[in-house]
Amino acid sequence: MQPLVLVIGNQNYSSWSLRPWMLLRHLGLEFEEHTLTLDSPEFRRDIANLSPTLKVPALHHGATVIWDSLAICEYVCELAGRGLPRDTAARAVARAVAAEMHAGFSALRDQWPMNARAERRRVATTPELSRDVARIESIWQDCRQRFGAGGPWLFGDYSLADAMYAPVILRFRTYGDGFAPATRDYMATALADPHLQAWIKAARAEPWIIAAAELGAAQATLPG
Ligand SMILES: N[C@@H](CCC(=O)N[C@@H](CS)C(=O)NCC(=O)O)C(=O)O
Structure with a gap:
């Protein structure tokens, strides 16, 4: 197979880059990061030589x-012959929840920008943000249950x-x-995943700060 090269942005901030990176790692497909x-x-x-939309990932x-x-994720599933549920109904729901993420949740994306190395930040909640969070919790619970x-x-x-x-x-x-x-259960599974841990480690090692994505005051750690 020809080599795969994934063009990504900063690992601390580039949420769209994380998605295909995680899937490639889980599918065991070797790739080079650019x-x-x-x-x-x-x-x-x-970027103009690497991506026609001038955006990452490509x-x-x-x-x-x-x-x-999303197109990259679909493509690498085809290459690997796995990465989507085998059952037709489950596969359709997997695509629906993936498309919902790709097209929606704008309040969550704006108000809680990805900042992989940051913990315990607090920002003001809006009704739109609460709706996005509740919808995602209900998606995860429904998929896990069914x-x-x-x-x-x-x-x-x-x-x-x-x-x-x-x-x-x-x-x-x-x-x-x-x-x-x-x-919390699903988050614990995802956060214990060695590939996500590797991404967080790489993000922590990056020197770049994007002020617009550094939201929320860090909460003090409680003693004890
Ligand atoms: N719909 C695109 C969104 C890609 C996107 O917005 N990428 C951001 C980084 S996470 C980007 O390249 N921003 C650079 C810019 O707009 O100059 C996807 O799913 O890949």
Whole structure:
């Protein structure tokens, strides 16, 4: 197979980059990372040659370039022959929840920007943000209950749907509180995942700060 090269942004902030990166790692497909620092002269210089939308992520596979996180996730599932549930109904629901993430949750995306290394941040809650969080909790609970019997992920085995929600796990960890038990269980599974841990470690090692994505006052750690 021709080598796969995934063009990504900063691991601390680039939520769209995290999704295909997680799926490639879980599918065991070897790939090279090409990192462009968001909001930098290097990004502006190089992106036009790497992605037609001038955004990351983009996957290069020989002469084929696939832009957009969801399209890349679908493509790598095809390459690997797995990554989506085998059952037709479960597969359709996995695609629906992935598409819902891709197209929606704008309050969550704006108000809780991904900041992989940050913990215990608190920002003011709005009704729109609360609605997004509640909807995501209900999606996760529904998928786990109806389709998750075969393993710890949304559809049992790790799938494209888990990859699409990986940045939400990090957002919930950074800003959230008071989640339902089912949410906490799924977050614990996702946060213990060695691939997500590797991403967080890489994010912590990055020197770049994007002020616009540094929201919320850090809460003091309580003694004891
Ligand atoms: N719908 C696209 C969104 C991609 C996107 O917005 N990427 C951001 C980084 S997470 C980006 O490249 N921003 C750089 C810019 O807009 O200059 C996808 O799913 O891949």
